[in-house]
Amino acid sequence: MRNLLLIENNETHPFPANDLISNDYRVRKINDIYSFILHFKEFNPDIIVLNLTTITDLILTELNNLSSQSVPIIIYTEECSINRINHLINAEVSFLSINGFSCSSINNHIDIAFARFNHLQKLKTALEEARTQLEDRKQIDRAKAILIKTRNFSEDEAYHTLRKLAMGRNITLGEMARNVIAMADLLK
Amino acid sequence: MKTFIKVTEIWIPGKDRTQLEFGSGLYGALSEFKAASEQQRFPYNEGLPGKAWAAGHPIVLKEFKDSYFKRTLAATKAGLTCGIALPVFSGEFLLAVVVFLCGDDDEHAGAIEVWCNDSTNPDSLQVLDGYYGTLHDFEAISKITRMFKGQGLPGMAWQSGMPVLIENIADADDFKRASDAKLAGITTGLSIPVASGNDQVYVMTFLSAKATPLSKRIQIWRPDGDKLVCQTGYSKHSNDLAEIFETVSIKKGIGALGRVWLTGMPSITGAANDSLYNPELDNLSSMLAIPVIENGKLKAIVTFLF
Numbered sequence: 001m002r003n004l005l006l007i008e009n010n011e012t013h014p015f016p017a018n019d020l021i022s023n024d025y026r027v028r029k030i031n032d033i034y035s036f037i038l039h040f041k042e043f044n045p046d047i048i049v050l051n052l053t054t055i056t057d058l059i060l061t062e063l064n065n066l067s068s069q070s071v072p073i074i075i076y077t078e079e080c081s082i083n084r085i086n087h088l089i090n091a092e093v094s095f096l097s098i099n100g101f102s103c104s105s106i107n108n109h110i111d112i113a114f115a116r117f118n119h120l121q122k123l124k125t126a127l128e129e130a131r132t133q134l135e136d137r138k139q140i141d142r143a144k145a146i147l148i149k150t151r152n153f154s155e156d157e158a159y160h161t162l163r164k165l166a167m168g169r170n171i172t173l174g175e176m177a178r179n180v181i182a183m184a185d186l187l188k
Numbered sequence: 189m190k191t192f193i194k195v196t197e198i199w200i201p202g203k204d205r206t207q208l209e210f211g212s213g214l215y216g217a218l219s220e221f222k223a224a225s226e227q228q229r230f231p232y233n234e235g236l237p238g239k240a241w242a243a244g245h246p247i248v249l250k251e252f253k254d255s256y257f258k259r260t261l262a263a264t265k266a267g268l269t270c271g272i273a274l275p276v277f278s279g280e281f282l283l284a285v286v287v288f289l290c291g292d293d294d295e296h297a298g299a300i301e302v303w304c305n306d307s308t309n310p311d312s313l314q315v316l317d318g319y320y321g322t323l324h325d326f327e328a329i330s331k332i333t334r335m336f337k338g339q340g341l342p343g344m345a346w347q348s349g350m351p352v353l354i355e356n357i358a359d360a361d362d363f364k365r366a367s368d369a370k371l372a373g374i375t376t377g378l379s380i381p382v383a384s385g386n387d388q389v390y391v392m393t394f395l396s397a398k399a400t401p402l403s404k405r406i407q408i409w410r411p412d413g414d415k416l417v418c419q420t421g422y423s424k425h426s427n428d429l430a431e432i433f434e435t436v437s438i439k440k441g442i443g444a445l446g447r448v449w450l451t452g453m454p455s456i457t458g459a460a461n462d463s464l465y466n467p468e469l470d471n472l473s474s475m476l477a478i479p480v481i482e483n484g485k486l487k488a489i490v491t492f493l494f
Contacts, residue, residue, distance in 0.1 A: 147432070150432065150433065150435075150436055151432065151435065161432070165428060165429055168428065179429060180429065182458070182472070182473055183429055183430065183433055183472055184433070185457070185458060186444065186457050186458045186472065186473075186474070186475045186493070187433060187436070187438070187443045187444055187445060187457075187475075188443055188444060188457065
């Protein structure tokens with residue numbers, strides 16, 4: 001069963017929680033944005049839906065605080081400026097609908113939100129891996145340069161020495177490179 | 189890996205050279221004790237560093253409570269129970285005081301001694317003071333033992349004027365107390381001669397068990413012409429990375445050890461960012477380098493790598 005946290009102040013067009021296609025949702029509804037984070041921590045939702053008349057600065061702040069919490073967020077609002085839209089995209093909102101919703105579409109919106117959220121998570125993971133690889137490569141080059149200077153190794157010899165040291169410790173080349181740099185720093 | 193030495197500090201004379209100020213230190217996770225130490229000042233003959241300055245030789249403080257030690261509360265909280273201060277002089281002028289602080293429990297077997305001769309027995313060394321932790325029998329034997337030049341670990345350091353490192357002390361022919369060391373579980377010994385005037389000799393010895401070595405690695409570097417070369421490197425586990433760097437020749441003034449040679453000042457390097465340190469990898473993240481000076485010339489540099 002999934003937990004859905006609903007934050008709602010749009011009394012004209014209330015979110016039709018009863019129309020959720022499956023009964024696999026436990027819904028907690030709150031009206032008070034001030035208690036948003038508290039409920040988030042306590043309820044541990046799998047998805048957050050905000051059904052609001054307008055997007056305020058306070059909501060943007062709360063969403064920015066949440067962006068690292070890793071759950072899809074759906075927002076329904078009746079008005080939203082281009083500036084606000086940009087802020088919501090930066091806050092990693094998975095689905096945004098302006099001018100409300102139809103009861104028949106909410107299940108599709110949830111599916112889209114989960115799909116977008118998962119896609120974004122994959123991209124973030126891939127980006128983090130690429131950053132780590134790039135950083136490792138820089139460290140490996142630096143460690144090789146240290147070994148070349150210290151031992152008059154050729155580039156190949158430096159690389160093979162680094163690899164041998166890493167294998168002996170059962171650690172990655174990047175980790176070993178950091179060890180070599182740390183050791184050289186001691187003698188700096 | 190647990191090491192016998194928990195904290196190392198370097199205290200240096202302030203601008204007017206009348207009191208000692210905090211130079212640098214390695215505290216591991218003991219951040220509260222570090223904070224308590226950084227603000228301290230030690231006038232001549234006050235506190236552990238000040239007392240070593242006044243005495244002019246290494247001193248051992250086995251009990252902090254009700255002593256001249258100034259940071260007793262913080263030390264007790266950090267589990268530190270004994271301190272050793274090693275003054276580094278150039279002639280009669282103090283360059284720095286190196287302080288070692290150790291923890292005393294059943295898991296930390298080791299001893300630190302100060303040996304010296306005296307006017308009635310100028311040709312032999314005896315224990316002036318020592319910290320033995322739980323090694324009571326070894327302490328009793330040591331206190332009645334005299335070492336002549338070339339004899340045992342302190343006598344060898346006296347004769348050569350050089351630091352001496354013995355890896356398997358219990359099996360060493362040269363170590364007079366080998367069988368007693370074996371009984372006490374001591375495996376490694378390091379002795380460092382400390383310069384002093386006239387015929388007065390002081391030698392510090394560090395003895396440790398295999399489970400709790402003094403530090404992760406110990407090196408002895410010595411000048412060879414215009415370069416510094418590594419004579420000995422030892423650690424509990426072999427460390428091929430450290431060995432690579434021990435083949436390096438170091439020029440005076442270049443790098444941490446080159447600066448120790450140039451200035452005669454002990455130094456601590458590394459550990460700038462403790463979060464990078466991963467003990468699981470047996471990283472060597474910091475180094476204490478102590479110069480051994482005789483007649484104003486560098487004889488050797490002893491490094492403790494943590």
